[in-house]
Amino acid sequence: MPSPLRIAFAGTPDFAAEHLRALLDSHHEVVCVYTQPDRPAGRGRRLTPSPVKALALEYDLPVHQPERLKTPDTHAPLIEADIDVLVVVAYGLILPRAVLDIARMGAINVHASLLPRWRGAAPIQRAIEAGDRDTGVTIMAMDEGLDTGDMLLTTRTPIDDTTTAATLHDQLAQQGAVALIEALGRLSDHQLPAIPQPEEGVTYAAKMSKAEAQLDFTQSATTLSQRVRAFNPFPVAWTTLSDETLRIWGAEARAARGAELKAAPGQLLEAEPDALCVACGEGVLRITSAQLPGGKALSAQELLNSRRDRFAPGTRLGVKQ
CATH class of the missing domain: 3.10.25.10 (Formyl transferase, C-terminal domain)
Structure with missing residues:
Protein backbone atom coordinates (compact mmCIF):
# COMPACT_ATOMS: atom_id res chain seq x y z
CA MET A 1 0.00 0.00 0.00
CA PRO A 2 1.30 3.52 -0.84
CA SER A 3 2.55 5.59 2.06
CA PRO A 4 -0.14 7.67 3.81
CA LEU A 5 -0.08 11.40 3.12
CA ARG A 6 -0.84 14.32 5.41
CA ILE A 7 -3.57 16.25 3.62
CA ALA A 8 -5.26 19.60 3.98
CA PHE A 9 -8.62 19.75 2.21
CA ALA A 10 -10.28 22.85 0.72
CA GLY A 11 -13.84 22.62 -0.59
CA THR A 12 -17.39 23.81 0.01
CA PRO A 13 -20.46 22.14 -1.63
CA ASP A 14 -21.83 18.59 -1.65
CA PHE A 15 -19.57 17.67 -4.57
CA ALA A 16 -16.54 18.52 -2.45
CA ALA A 17 -17.94 16.75 0.63
CA GLU A 18 -18.07 13.46 -1.31
CA HIS A 19 -14.34 13.77 -1.95
CA LEU A 20 -13.60 14.65 1.67
CA ARG A 21 -15.54 11.56 2.77
CA ALA A 22 -13.44 9.38 0.45
CA LEU A 23 -10.27 10.81 1.99
CA LEU A 24 -11.58 10.18 5.50
CA ASP A 25 -12.34 6.57 4.55
CA SER A 26 -8.84 6.10 3.10
CA HIS A 27 -5.53 5.44 4.85
CA HIS A 28 -4.46 9.04 4.30
CA GLU A 29 -4.65 11.58 7.14
CA VAL A 30 -6.76 14.72 6.75
CA VAL A 31 -5.30 17.20 9.22
CA CYS A 32 -7.34 20.35 8.54
CA VAL A 33 -10.16 21.66 6.36
CA TYR A 34 -10.74 24.98 4.63
CA THR A 35 -14.23 25.92 3.47
CA GLN A 36 -16.16 29.10 2.73
CA PRO A 37 -17.83 31.03 5.58
CA ASP A 38 -21.32 30.04 6.69
CA ARG A 39 -23.97 31.57 4.42
CA PRO A 40 -27.68 32.43 4.91
CA ALA A 41 -29.93 29.66 3.63
CA GLY A 42 -33.58 28.59 3.72
CA ARG A 43 -36.66 30.69 4.27
CA GLY A 44 -35.36 31.98 7.59
CA ARG A 45 -32.00 32.94 6.00
CA ARG A 46 -30.18 31.41 8.93
CA LEU A 47 -26.40 31.07 8.73
CA THR A 48 -25.74 27.53 7.56
CA PRO A 49 -22.43 25.64 7.40
CA SER A 50 -21.27 24.25 4.09
CA PRO A 51 -21.59 20.48 3.50
CA VAL A 52 -17.80 20.23 3.83
CA LYS A 53 -17.82 21.99 7.20
CA ALA A 54 -20.66 19.80 8.47
CA LEU A 55 -18.76 16.65 7.55
CA ALA A 56 -15.47 17.94 8.96
CA LEU A 57 -17.10 18.70 12.31
CA GLU A 58 -18.43 15.13 12.48
CA TYR A 59 -14.81 14.00 12.48
CA ASP A 60 -13.58 16.75 14.85
CA LEU A 61 -11.30 18.20 12.20
CA PRO A 62 -9.99 21.77 12.52
CA VAL A 63 -12.05 23.99 10.19
CA HIS A 64 -10.91 27.35 8.83
CA GLN A 65 -13.27 29.73 6.99
CA PRO A 66 -11.45 32.84 5.75
CA GLU A 67 -13.27 35.21 3.41
CA ARG A 68 -10.08 35.31 1.32
CA LEU A 69 -6.65 33.73 1.36
CA LYS A 70 -4.54 36.81 0.78
CA THR A 71 -2.97 37.44 4.19
CA PRO A 72 -0.29 35.46 6.07
CA ASP A 73 -2.61 34.81 9.02
CA THR A 74 -4.97 32.83 6.76
CA HIS A 75 -2.01 30.74 5.52
CA ALA A 76 -0.65 29.99 8.98
CA PRO A 77 -2.83 26.92 9.76
CA LEU A 78 -1.68 25.27 6.52
CA ILE A 79 1.96 25.93 7.34
CA GLU A 80 1.56 24.66 10.90
CA ALA A 81 -0.21 21.49 9.68
CA ASP A 82 2.99 20.29 7.96
CA ILE A 83 1.12 18.86 4.97
CA ASP A 84 2.24 16.72 2.06
CA VAL A 85 -0.63 17.68 -0.25
CA LEU A 86 -3.36 20.31 -0.45
CA VAL A 87 -6.47 18.83 -2.08
CA VAL A 88 -8.91 21.37 -3.55
CA VAL A 89 -12.41 20.51 -4.76
CA ALA A 90 -14.94 23.23 -5.64
CA TYR A 91 -13.59 25.54 -2.94
CA GLY A 92 -14.76 28.77 -4.55
CA LEU A 93 -11.80 30.95 -3.56
CA ILE A 94 -8.69 31.85 -5.53
CA LEU A 95 -5.52 30.30 -4.11
CA PRO A 96 -2.46 32.56 -4.38
CA ARG A 97 0.98 31.20 -5.18
CA ALA A 98 1.99 31.44 -1.52
CA VAL A 99 -0.72 28.90 -0.64
CA LEU A 100 -0.05 26.62 -3.60
CA ASP A 101 3.59 26.32 -2.51
CA ILE A 102 2.94 25.33 1.11
CA ALA A 103 2.45 21.57 0.70
CA ARG A 104 5.59 19.51 0.09
CA MET A 105 4.07 17.75 -2.92
CA GLY A 106 1.99 20.67 -4.13
CA ALA A 107 -1.73 21.33 -4.51
CA ILE A 108 -4.05 19.18 -6.63
CA ASN A 109 -7.56 19.92 -7.82
CA VAL A 110 -10.51 17.72 -8.82
CA HIS A 111 -12.34 19.36 -11.74
CA ALA A 112 -15.60 18.02 -13.20
CA SER A 113 -14.75 18.10 -16.89
CA LEU A 114 -12.27 16.77 -19.41
CA LEU A 115 -9.88 19.69 -19.46
CA PRO A 116 -9.20 21.93 -21.26
CA ARG A 117 -12.91 21.80 -22.12
CA TRP A 118 -15.13 23.61 -19.60
CA ARG A 119 -12.69 25.38 -17.36
CA GLY A 120 -14.53 27.46 -14.79
CA ALA A 121 -17.49 27.46 -12.43
CA ALA A 122 -20.21 25.31 -14.04
CA PRO A 123 -18.60 22.51 -16.09
CA ILE A 124 -21.33 19.93 -15.41
CA GLN A 125 -24.18 22.15 -16.57
CA ARG A 126 -22.37 23.58 -19.57
CA ALA A 127 -21.40 20.16 -20.89
CA ILE A 128 -25.07 19.09 -20.94
CA GLU A 129 -26.26 22.42 -22.34
CA ALA A 130 -23.77 22.19 -25.21
CA GLY A 131 -24.88 18.68 -26.14
CA ASP A 132 -21.56 17.02 -25.28
CA ARG A 133 -21.76 13.25 -25.52
CA ASP A 134 -19.24 12.62 -22.76
CA THR A 135 -17.46 14.36 -19.93
CA GLY A 136 -15.50 13.25 -16.90
CA VAL A 137 -13.14 14.27 -14.14
CA THR A 138 -9.64 15.69 -14.37
CA ILE A 139 -7.21 15.58 -11.47
CA MET A 140 -4.73 18.39 -12.06
CA ALA A 141 -1.75 20.03 -10.44
CA MET A 142 -2.81 23.54 -9.49
CA ASP A 143 -1.22 26.71 -10.75
CA GLU A 144 -2.35 30.33 -10.54
CA GLY A 145 -4.52 30.16 -13.68
CA LEU A 146 -8.20 29.26 -13.94
CA ASP A 147 -8.09 25.46 -14.24
CA THR A 148 -4.95 25.64 -16.36
CA GLY A 149 -2.70 23.26 -14.40
CA ASP A 150 -1.04 20.12 -15.74
CA MET A 151 -3.27 17.05 -15.91
CA LEU A 152 -2.43 14.15 -13.61
CA LEU A 153 -5.31 11.72 -14.19
CA THR A 154 -8.59 11.72 -16.16
CA THR A 155 -11.71 9.56 -16.21
CA ARG A 156 -14.69 9.62 -18.60
CA THR A 157 -18.43 9.12 -18.37
CA PRO A 158 -21.10 9.35 -21.11
CA ILE A 159 -23.88 11.93 -21.36
CA ASP A 160 -27.14 10.75 -22.90
CA ASP A 161 -30.56 12.27 -23.56
CA THR A 162 -31.75 11.54 -20.02
CA THR A 163 -28.74 12.98 -18.17
CA THR A 164 -29.51 15.97 -15.96
CA ALA A 165 -27.12 18.18 -14.05
CA ALA A 166 -28.34 16.47 -10.87
CA THR A 167 -27.61 12.94 -12.06
CA LEU A 168 -24.30 13.89 -13.67
CA HIS A 169 -23.23 15.71 -10.51
CA ASP A 170 -23.72 12.55 -8.48
CA GLN A 171 -21.96 10.35 -11.04
CA LEU A 172 -18.94 12.62 -11.23
CA ALA A 173 -18.76 13.07 -7.47
CA GLN A 174 -18.44 9.29 -7.06
CA GLN A 175 -16.09 8.97 -10.02
CA GLY A 176 -13.94 11.87 -8.88
CA ALA A 177 -13.62 10.50 -5.35
CA VAL A 178 -12.29 7.19 -6.68
CA ALA A 179 -9.93 8.99 -9.06
CA LEU A 180 -8.66 11.21 -6.25
CA ILE A 181 -7.66 8.26 -4.07
CA GLU A 182 -5.95 6.62 -7.05
CA ALA A 183 -4.08 9.81 -7.87
CA LEU A 184 -2.89 10.26 -4.29
CA GLY A 185 -1.62 6.69 -4.21
CA ARG A 186 0.34 7.18 -7.39
CA LEU A 187 1.58 10.56 -6.20
CA SER A 188 2.83 8.96 -2.99
CA ASP A 189 4.78 6.43 -5.09
CA HIS A 190 6.08 9.19 -7.41
CA GLN A 191 4.29 7.53 -10.35
CA LEU A 192 1.96 10.33 -11.42
CA PRO A 193 3.40 12.16 -14.42
CA ALA A 194 2.08 15.64 -15.19
CA ILE A 195 0.81 16.33 -18.72
CA PRO A 196 0.34 19.94 -19.90
CA GLN A 197 -3.16 20.76 -21.13
CA PRO A 198 -3.43 21.11 -24.90
CA GLU A 199 -3.74 24.64 -26.22
CA GLU A 200 -6.62 23.69 -28.52
CA GLY A 201 -10.13 22.94 -27.31
CA VAL A 202 -10.28 25.42 -24.44
CA THR A 203 -13.82 26.45 -23.41
CA TYR A 204 -15.09 28.25 -20.33
CA ALA A 205 -18.04 27.25 -18.17
CA ALA A 206 -19.56 30.48 -16.90
CA LYS A 207 -21.55 30.48 -13.68
CA MET A 208 -25.27 29.73 -14.09
CA SER A 209 -27.83 32.53 -13.78
CA LYS A 210 -31.59 32.46 -13.30
Whole structure:
Protein backbone atom coordinates (compact mmCIF):
# COMPACT_ATOMS: atom_id res chain seq x y z
CA MET A 1 0.00 0.00 0.00
CA PRO A 2 1.30 3.52 -0.84
CA SER A 3 2.55 5.59 2.06
CA PRO A 4 -0.14 7.67 3.81
CA LEU A 5 -0.08 11.40 3.12
CA ARG A 6 -0.84 14.32 5.41
CA ILE A 7 -3.57 16.25 3.62
CA ALA A 8 -5.26 19.60 3.98
CA PHE A 9 -8.62 19.75 2.21
CA ALA A 10 -10.28 22.85 0.72
CA GLY A 11 -13.84 22.62 -0.59
CA THR A 12 -17.39 23.81 0.01
CA PRO A 13 -20.46 22.14 -1.63
CA ASP A 14 -21.83 18.59 -1.65
CA PHE A 15 -19.57 17.67 -4.57
CA ALA A 16 -16.54 18.52 -2.45
CA ALA A 17 -17.94 16.75 0.63
CA GLU A 18 -18.07 13.46 -1.31
CA HIS A 19 -14.34 13.77 -1.95
CA LEU A 20 -13.60 14.65 1.67
CA ARG A 21 -15.54 11.56 2.77
CA ALA A 22 -13.44 9.38 0.45
CA LEU A 23 -10.27 10.81 1.99
CA LEU A 24 -11.58 10.18 5.50
CA ASP A 25 -12.34 6.57 4.55
CA SER A 26 -8.84 6.10 3.10
CA HIS A 27 -5.53 5.44 4.85
CA HIS A 28 -4.46 9.04 4.30
CA GLU A 29 -4.65 11.58 7.14
CA VAL A 30 -6.76 14.72 6.75
CA VAL A 31 -5.30 17.20 9.22
CA CYS A 32 -7.34 20.35 8.54
CA VAL A 33 -10.16 21.66 6.36
CA TYR A 34 -10.74 24.98 4.63
CA THR A 35 -14.23 25.92 3.47
CA GLN A 36 -16.16 29.10 2.73
CA PRO A 37 -17.83 31.03 5.58
CA ASP A 38 -21.32 30.04 6.69
CA ARG A 39 -23.97 31.57 4.42
CA PRO A 40 -27.68 32.43 4.91
CA ALA A 41 -29.93 29.66 3.63
CA GLY A 42 -33.58 28.59 3.72
CA ARG A 43 -36.66 30.69 4.27
CA GLY A 44 -35.36 31.98 7.59
CA ARG A 45 -32.00 32.94 6.00
CA ARG A 46 -30.18 31.41 8.93
CA LEU A 47 -26.40 31.07 8.73
CA THR A 48 -25.74 27.53 7.56
CA PRO A 49 -22.43 25.64 7.40
CA SER A 50 -21.27 24.25 4.09
CA PRO A 51 -21.59 20.48 3.50
CA VAL A 52 -17.80 20.23 3.83
CA LYS A 53 -17.82 21.99 7.20
CA ALA A 54 -20.66 19.80 8.47
CA LEU A 55 -18.76 16.65 7.55
CA ALA A 56 -15.47 17.94 8.96
CA LEU A 57 -17.10 18.70 12.31
CA GLU A 58 -18.43 15.13 12.48
CA TYR A 59 -14.81 14.00 12.48
CA ASP A 60 -13.58 16.75 14.85
CA LEU A 61 -11.30 18.20 12.20
CA PRO A 62 -9.99 21.77 12.52
CA VAL A 63 -12.05 23.99 10.19
CA HIS A 64 -10.91 27.35 8.83
CA GLN A 65 -13.27 29.73 6.99
CA PRO A 66 -11.45 32.84 5.75
CA GLU A 67 -13.27 35.21 3.41
CA ARG A 68 -10.08 35.31 1.32
CA LEU A 69 -6.65 33.73 1.36
CA LYS A 70 -4.54 36.81 0.78
CA THR A 71 -2.97 37.44 4.19
CA PRO A 72 -0.29 35.46 6.07
CA ASP A 73 -2.61 34.81 9.02
CA THR A 74 -4.97 32.83 6.76
CA HIS A 75 -2.01 30.74 5.52
CA ALA A 76 -0.65 29.99 8.98
CA PRO A 77 -2.83 26.92 9.76
CA LEU A 78 -1.68 25.27 6.52
CA ILE A 79 1.96 25.93 7.34
CA GLU A 80 1.56 24.66 10.90
CA ALA A 81 -0.21 21.49 9.68
CA ASP A 82 2.99 20.29 7.96
CA ILE A 83 1.12 18.86 4.97
CA ASP A 84 2.24 16.72 2.06
CA VAL A 85 -0.63 17.68 -0.25
CA LEU A 86 -3.36 20.31 -0.45
CA VAL A 87 -6.47 18.83 -2.08
CA VAL A 88 -8.91 21.37 -3.55
CA VAL A 89 -12.41 20.51 -4.76
CA ALA A 90 -14.94 23.23 -5.64
CA TYR A 91 -13.59 25.54 -2.94
CA GLY A 92 -14.76 28.77 -4.55
CA LEU A 93 -11.80 30.95 -3.56
CA ILE A 94 -8.69 31.85 -5.53
CA LEU A 95 -5.52 30.30 -4.11
CA PRO A 96 -2.46 32.56 -4.38
CA ARG A 97 0.98 31.20 -5.18
CA ALA A 98 1.99 31.44 -1.52
CA VAL A 99 -0.72 28.90 -0.64
CA LEU A 100 -0.05 26.62 -3.60
CA ASP A 101 3.59 26.32 -2.51
CA ILE A 102 2.94 25.33 1.11
CA ALA A 103 2.45 21.57 0.70
CA ARG A 104 5.59 19.51 0.09
CA MET A 105 4.07 17.75 -2.92
CA GLY A 106 1.99 20.67 -4.13
CA ALA A 107 -1.73 21.33 -4.51
CA ILE A 108 -4.05 19.18 -6.63
CA ASN A 109 -7.56 19.92 -7.82
CA VAL A 110 -10.51 17.72 -8.82
CA HIS A 111 -12.34 19.36 -11.74
CA ALA A 112 -15.60 18.02 -13.20
CA SER A 113 -14.75 18.10 -16.89
CA LEU A 114 -12.27 16.77 -19.41
CA LEU A 115 -9.88 19.69 -19.46
CA PRO A 116 -9.20 21.93 -21.26
CA ARG A 117 -12.91 21.80 -22.12
CA TRP A 118 -15.13 23.61 -19.60
CA ARG A 119 -12.69 25.38 -17.36
CA GLY A 120 -14.53 27.46 -14.79
CA ALA A 121 -17.49 27.46 -12.43
CA ALA A 122 -20.21 25.31 -14.04
CA PRO A 123 -18.60 22.51 -16.09
CA ILE A 124 -21.33 19.93 -15.41
CA GLN A 125 -24.18 22.15 -16.57
CA ARG A 126 -22.37 23.58 -19.57
CA ALA A 127 -21.40 20.16 -20.89
CA ILE A 128 -25.07 19.09 -20.94
CA GLU A 129 -26.26 22.42 -22.34
CA ALA A 130 -23.77 22.19 -25.21
CA GLY A 131 -24.88 18.68 -26.14
CA ASP A 132 -21.56 17.02 -25.28
CA ARG A 133 -21.76 13.25 -25.52
CA ASP A 134 -19.24 12.62 -22.76
CA THR A 135 -17.46 14.36 -19.93
CA GLY A 136 -15.50 13.25 -16.90
CA VAL A 137 -13.14 14.27 -14.14
CA THR A 138 -9.64 15.69 -14.37
CA ILE A 139 -7.21 15.58 -11.47
CA MET A 140 -4.73 18.39 -12.06
CA ALA A 141 -1.75 20.03 -10.44
CA MET A 142 -2.81 23.54 -9.49
CA ASP A 143 -1.22 26.71 -10.75
CA GLU A 144 -2.35 30.33 -10.54
CA GLY A 145 -4.52 30.16 -13.68
CA LEU A 146 -8.20 29.26 -13.94
CA ASP A 147 -8.09 25.46 -14.24
CA THR A 148 -4.95 25.64 -16.36
CA GLY A 149 -2.70 23.26 -14.40
CA ASP A 150 -1.04 20.12 -15.74
CA MET A 151 -3.27 17.05 -15.91
CA LEU A 152 -2.43 14.15 -13.61
CA LEU A 153 -5.31 11.72 -14.19
CA THR A 154 -8.59 11.72 -16.16
CA THR A 155 -11.71 9.56 -16.21
CA ARG A 156 -14.69 9.62 -18.60
CA THR A 157 -18.43 9.12 -18.37
CA PRO A 158 -21.10 9.35 -21.11
CA ILE A 159 -23.88 11.93 -21.36
CA ASP A 160 -27.14 10.75 -22.90
CA ASP A 161 -30.56 12.27 -23.56
CA THR A 162 -31.75 11.54 -20.02
CA THR A 163 -28.74 12.98 -18.17
CA THR A 164 -29.51 15.97 -15.96
CA ALA A 165 -27.12 18.18 -14.05
CA ALA A 166 -28.34 16.47 -10.87
CA THR A 167 -27.61 12.94 -12.06
CA LEU A 168 -24.30 13.89 -13.67
CA HIS A 169 -23.23 15.71 -10.51
CA ASP A 170 -23.72 12.55 -8.48
CA GLN A 171 -21.96 10.35 -11.04
CA LEU A 172 -18.94 12.62 -11.23
CA ALA A 173 -18.76 13.07 -7.47
CA GLN A 174 -18.44 9.29 -7.06
CA GLN A 175 -16.09 8.97 -10.02
CA GLY A 176 -13.94 11.87 -8.88
CA ALA A 177 -13.62 10.50 -5.35
CA VAL A 178 -12.29 7.19 -6.68
CA ALA A 179 -9.93 8.99 -9.06
CA LEU A 180 -8.66 11.21 -6.25
CA ILE A 181 -7.66 8.26 -4.07
CA GLU A 182 -5.95 6.62 -7.05
CA ALA A 183 -4.08 9.81 -7.87
CA LEU A 184 -2.89 10.26 -4.29
CA GLY A 185 -1.62 6.69 -4.21
CA ARG A 186 0.34 7.18 -7.39
CA LEU A 187 1.58 10.56 -6.20
CA SER A 188 2.83 8.96 -2.99
CA ASP A 189 4.78 6.43 -5.09
CA HIS A 190 6.08 9.19 -7.41
CA GLN A 191 4.29 7.53 -10.35
CA LEU A 192 1.96 10.33 -11.42
CA PRO A 193 3.40 12.16 -14.42
CA ALA A 194 2.08 15.64 -15.19
CA ILE A 195 0.81 16.33 -18.72
CA PRO A 196 0.34 19.94 -19.90
CA GLN A 197 -3.16 20.76 -21.13
CA PRO A 198 -3.43 21.11 -24.90
CA GLU A 199 -3.74 24.64 -26.22
CA GLU A 200 -6.62 23.69 -28.52
CA GLY A 201 -10.13 22.94 -27.31
CA VAL A 202 -10.28 25.42 -24.44
CA THR A 203 -13.82 26.45 -23.41
CA TYR A 204 -15.09 28.25 -20.33
CA ALA A 205 -18.04 27.25 -18.17
CA ALA A 206 -19.56 30.48 -16.90
CA LYS A 207 -21.55 30.48 -13.68
CA MET A 208 -25.27 29.73 -14.09
CA SER A 209 -27.83 32.53 -13.78
CA LYS A 210 -31.59 32.46 -13.30
CA ALA A 211 -32.09 34.90 -16.17
CA GLU A 212 -30.60 32.56 -18.77
CA ALA A 213 -32.93 29.74 -17.69
CA GLN A 214 -35.87 31.35 -19.51
CA LEU A 215 -36.63 29.26 -22.60
CA ASP A 216 -36.77 30.82 -26.05
CA PHE A 217 -39.05 28.66 -28.19
CA THR A 218 -37.66 30.07 -31.43
CA GLN A 219 -34.67 27.82 -30.71
CA SER A 220 -34.69 24.15 -31.65
CA ALA A 221 -36.37 21.56 -29.45
CA THR A 222 -33.04 19.76 -29.13
CA THR A 223 -31.34 22.88 -27.79
CA LEU A 224 -34.17 23.50 -25.34
CA SER A 225 -34.24 19.93 -24.05
CA GLN A 226 -30.50 20.19 -23.38
CA ARG A 227 -31.06 23.43 -21.47
CA VAL A 228 -33.86 21.90 -19.39
CA ARG A 229 -31.59 19.02 -18.35
CA ALA A 230 -28.63 21.36 -17.75
CA PHE A 231 -30.70 23.64 -15.48
CA ASN A 232 -32.09 20.79 -13.36
CA PRO A 233 -31.90 21.20 -10.35
CA PHE A 234 -30.67 24.82 -10.58
CA PRO A 235 -31.68 27.37 -11.69
CA VAL A 236 -34.53 25.37 -13.36
CA ALA A 237 -35.73 26.20 -16.87
CA TRP A 238 -38.86 28.31 -17.04
CA THR A 239 -41.33 30.06 -19.30
CA THR A 240 -44.56 31.96 -18.83
CA LEU A 241 -48.10 30.63 -19.10
CA SER A 242 -50.28 33.75 -19.45
CA ASP A 243 -49.18 35.78 -16.40
CA GLU A 244 -47.74 32.87 -14.41
CA THR A 245 -44.30 31.27 -14.35
CA LEU A 246 -44.11 27.64 -15.44
CA ARG A 247 -40.95 25.89 -14.25
CA ILE A 248 -39.92 23.01 -16.49
CA TRP A 249 -38.15 20.09 -14.84
CA GLY A 250 -38.18 17.49 -17.59
CA ALA A 251 -38.41 17.64 -21.38
CA GLU A 252 -37.53 15.74 -24.53
CA ALA A 253 -37.21 16.70 -28.20
CA ARG A 254 -38.93 15.09 -31.15
CA ALA A 255 -39.48 15.96 -34.80
CA ALA A 256 -42.51 18.02 -35.82
CA ARG A 257 -45.18 16.24 -37.84
CA GLY A 258 -47.83 17.42 -40.30
CA ALA A 259 -49.63 20.58 -39.20
CA GLU A 260 -47.18 20.97 -36.31
CA LEU A 261 -44.65 22.27 -38.83
CA LYS A 262 -46.72 25.45 -39.26
CA ALA A 263 -47.34 26.14 -35.56
CA ALA A 264 -45.86 29.29 -34.03
CA PRO A 265 -42.94 28.85 -31.62
CA GLY A 266 -44.27 28.43 -28.09
CA GLN A 267 -47.70 27.19 -29.20
CA LEU A 268 -49.13 24.27 -27.27
CA LEU A 269 -50.03 21.41 -29.58
CA GLU A 270 -52.33 18.48 -28.97
CA ALA A 271 -51.13 16.93 -25.72
CA GLU A 272 -49.76 13.42 -25.63
CA PRO A 273 -50.71 11.11 -22.73
CA ASP A 274 -47.43 11.79 -20.94
CA ALA A 275 -46.32 15.16 -22.31
CA LEU A 276 -47.23 18.76 -23.03
CA CYS A 277 -46.10 19.37 -26.59
CA VAL A 278 -44.74 22.78 -27.61
CA ALA A 279 -43.84 23.97 -31.10
CA CYS A 280 -40.28 25.25 -31.42
CA GLY A 281 -38.18 26.94 -34.06
CA GLU A 282 -37.32 23.39 -35.11
CA GLY A 283 -39.06 20.31 -33.79
CA VAL A 284 -41.34 19.83 -30.80
CA LEU A 285 -40.46 20.02 -27.11
CA ARG A 286 -42.24 17.35 -25.06
CA ILE A 287 -42.53 18.69 -21.51
CA THR A 288 -42.76 15.70 -19.20
CA SER A 289 -42.57 17.45 -15.82
CA ALA A 290 -43.45 21.01 -14.82
CA GLN A 291 -44.39 23.16 -11.85
CA LEU A 292 -47.00 25.90 -11.50
CA PRO A 293 -46.67 28.65 -8.87
CA GLY A 294 -47.49 27.48 -5.36
CA GLY A 295 -47.40 23.82 -6.34
CA LYS A 296 -44.88 21.05 -6.64
CA ALA A 297 -43.33 19.56 -9.72
CA LEU A 298 -45.85 17.27 -11.41
CA SER A 299 -45.77 14.93 -14.35
CA ALA A 300 -47.41 16.20 -17.51
CA GLN A 301 -50.14 13.61 -17.04
CA GLU A 302 -50.88 14.95 -13.54
CA LEU A 303 -50.99 18.51 -14.83
CA LEU A 304 -53.38 17.57 -17.61
CA ASN A 305 -55.62 15.66 -15.22
CA SER A 306 -55.90 18.59 -12.83
CA ARG A 307 -55.48 21.70 -15.02
CA ARG A 308 -56.22 20.64 -18.59
CA ASP A 309 -57.95 23.96 -19.27
CA ARG A 310 -54.68 25.82 -18.65
CA PHE A 311 -52.91 23.78 -21.34
CA ALA A 312 -55.42 23.95 -24.18
CA PRO A 313 -53.99 23.54 -27.69
CA GLY A 314 -53.24 26.91 -29.25
CA THR A 315 -52.16 28.51 -25.98
CA ARG A 316 -48.79 30.23 -26.36
CA LEU A 317 -46.05 29.75 -23.80
CA GLY A 318 -43.68 32.65 -23.29
CA VAL A 319 -46.28 35.20 -24.51
CA LYS A 320 -48.59 37.31 -22.32
CA GLN A 321 -52.22 36.74 -23.26
